[in-house]
Amino acid sequence: MNSEQDSSTRKLILTMLKTRSSMTVSEMAKELGITEMAVRRHLNTLERDSLIESKLVRQAMGRPTHLYSLTLLADDLFPKKYHHLTLDLLGELAEEAGEDVVDGLFERRKKKLISRYGQRMEGKELKQRVAELAEIQNSNGYMVEWEQDGEGNYVFKEHNCPISQVANQYNHACACELNMFEQLLSADVKRTECLAKGGTKCIYIIQDK
Incomplete structure (x- = not known):
């Protein structure tokens, strides 16, 4: 066989x-x-x-x-369509209470993640913090690769986005992720490509402050 x-x-x-x-x-x-x-x-x-x-x-x-x-x-090998339920619920919430309330949910989620992972960054150099963030994101299914470029910046690539279907409709989800990275890394972070906006991956350029 x-x-x-x-x-x-x-x-x-x-x-x-x-x-x-x-x-x-x-x-x-x-x-x-x-x-x-x-x-x-x-x-x-x-x-x-x-x-x-x-x-x-x-x-x-x-x-x-x-x-x-x-x-x-x-x-996990079998099809899951949780995003349909999530989008339906967020749509109902937006219709009932307004888009600001939905944005508030993403903000609260961001704060919880920062609280959850913040201590893992304490006492580390930026390179170590980037490596720690990659480990966190990989554990959540983001398929991360990262490297340091010739100018000393870090290029952080996410080849998968588990919440892409939600992010496609609610851009605030992407804004919260960017802000979360900035706070966890205590660095300047710029997104140059985004899966939710038609990119082939999410790319972040990370610079020390």
């Missing part, structure tokens, strides 16, 4: 576990029309990647058997 077929079979296993909640090896083998040994080989790979987990279940008769299910990590 080639690697493309392997990948396809593992996707089928993940889909089955998503729809069935949990299954045994024999149940999966029967459903897929392959041997139990082949199923175990795929399960070993999925378990190694922390996408599935198993528990030993005792049966009324016979030996205990392993029951496999998805981990929380695997659940």
Whole structure:
């Protein structure tokens, strides 16, 4: 079996576990029309990647058997459309209370994030603060790369924006992120490209004050 077929079979296993909640090896083998040994080989790979987990279940008769299910990590592989709900709720709020109230929500979120991450910046040089910010943003799914240019500035690139659908409609979200960066880094920060405005990435130029 080639690697493309392997990948396809593992996707089928993940889909089955998503729809069935949990299954045994024999149940999966029967459903897929392959041997139990082949199923175990795929399960070993999925378990190694922390996408599935198993528990030993005792049966009324016979030996205990392993029951496999998805981990929380695997659940993220399936489509999510939370932004539709978020946009609907923000739209309702804006209609009821006005755009200023929505902007106020983004401001409060910004302040909470600054409060949450501020202590991680204490006592660090700017380069260390930039590295810390990259780690924070990466943990939130922003796919960050950063480097120092020939003039001593830092170029901070975000290749993904988890809130891009919201930011496309509510520009204040982007303004809050820029301001958050300035406060966390205690530096001058300029955005030169933005995903929410048609860019291929978000790029920030960071200068020491």
